[in-house]
Amino acid sequence: MKQSQKEKISEWLYQEYRRLWIEKGHEPHKRDNWKIVMAVMEHIAVAEIWIPEYEVRDYFYRRKSHLRKRIEKELQPEEAIEE
Incomplete structure (x- = not known):
């Protein structure tokens, strides 16, 4: 796999993990890991x-x-800032 592809996948993982974190207001639970991976697999496809x-x-x-x-x-x- 090309370096640029690895970088894209890494960034997609970060974006999905961050999106879920913000959506939930805290770190996503480990049961949400499959959601993150499946969302990234869609980007990959x-x-x-x-x-x-x-x-x-x-x-x-x-x-x-x-x-x-x-x-x-x-x-x-x-x-x-919020505090």
Whole structure:
């Protein structure tokens, strides 16, 4: 897979994880992981990238803590302003 494709998939995972986080008002529960992966698989299908779902799922699980930290850091100023 090309580096640009990996970057797109990583960004789509981040966007979906962040979207769910904002929608729920807190970190998505682990039972929501499949929703994130399936939404990203739809993006992948539209972009005509061939990658098995299990690879995307495994990649998401490996990157989840990084995504969590990135979103927490990003949302922290917003929460401080609201208080």
